[in-house]
Amino acid sequence: MSESLYAQLLNLAVGALLLTAVLILWRRELAAIINVFALQGIALAVLVGLIALDEGSAELGAVAVGVLVLRAGILPWLLRRALAGAGATRRETQPLVNVVSSLLVAAGLTLLAYLVSQPLVALDPSPAAHAIPVAVAVVLIGFFVLVTRRLALSQLVGFLLMDNGITAVGFLTTAGIGVVVELGISLDVLLVVLVLQILKTRIREAFGATDIDDLRELHD
């Protein structure tokens, strides 16, 4: 694979990562958000696979397959199951910040990510280093989703978005952090999702909805 083709495909994968992050912020339907999240998992796996091809490392290739299975297969499947059990709340109707403002905030966050990751980009002129700001932007957008959404499921998606961003930053900066570490992180994320899913079911049983704001009031 020639260097320019690699750079181009890498940029494309990173662009898809950013586009899906913005789409998650844009859409209200939880089902659509989960589908976009699965697409983002594919983009992330492609990103890792490209780095593996460039480095010629089989270990990293195995990690790419693992990322694909976990982030485009298992996690969306778990989320869909949680959605099916959630009853009538299928739309994020009233986020704390409305959709127009949150889209503009996303634009601002992207610029912020670009500013703060300048020193990292300056260290190394490779195409992977140039893509770091985008991955940082995905982390920030994920954090923004996490703090501004009301439904437990969309907050969970925000958390996973953040994790996708962190994984992308990890691979872009270090070109692989070892299979064991990556496996540990992936299992952690899976465990967190499982625990949160059980927690969410409990919340729904106790309160009848998963709007987190209801938890502010005392309940007996």
Next chain:
Amino acid sequence: MTALGAVGVVLQLLIVVTLSPLLTGMMRQLRARLEGRAGAGIGQPWRDLRKLMRKRPVAPHGTTEVFRTAPAVLVATCLVVAAVGPFVTTASLLDPVADLFAVVALLTLGTVALALAGIDTGTAFGGMGASREATIVALVEPTLLVAIFALSVPAGSTNLGVIVTATLADPAQVFSPVSLLAAVALIVVIIAETGRLPVDNPATHLELTMVHEAMILEYSGPDLAMVELASSMRLTVFLGLLANLFVPWGIATTGQPLLVAAAVLAFVAKVAVLGALLAVGEVFLAKLRLFRVPELLAGSFVLGLLAVGASFFLA
């Protein structure tokens, strides 16, 4: 060179003027067929224009020159853009004028003239349509500028012809994230700007939902014909810009007659395909609530902004 360049300008004008009503007719016909109606035929917009042109011009009482000159301004801006833009050839005489900012400003001038005419009639619908159009334009223009600006960064010039030539020289650019983000932003904006579904329904005369139709409600006869012709021309110009910015192949880079002839065919085919896609897409769409339109346009603005950002930090 200058003679060939002049031929290019005249050719672009002729093609846009004659074919744009046919494009509108083709889209209406396609939509009618898909909805199970027979349709009026592709030539119907031209027949309507001929009928309107023969009528006596009538202006409502109390309207001023603003109302009377708006159709002329609208048509004139479209004609200038059709003459200077890189539609058939990038080697036309007026190509240096085809600056991104000039073209977008010209198209906005037409919209503003029509909005002012809508207010000038003093009717409720005119004012309502104008205020809605102003809301949409205020969101559309920045996005349009930002999206095309993202494409101009790799080319290093805001001249539309130079952007198109740069894409021709380096075809891989089309598949970069910059270009993809800008394409999505530009498509949304063009749909909003030309008043198509889901932002505005071109076929409706329902008072509460119309935007473009509300502004031109008081026009009749030759004035209405000019407004209708101008709105078809705007659609053609926008689709042509979209086609040539992202799929520039086929455009003539020199003034050779054979190349130019092939470029004419390529341009007609590209615009027809885009128009057909738009018409087919509209069959499956419902109109968006007016209050949701800013959300759609803000989304496309963010995509445009990200495209500009990506053109800097991924370069």
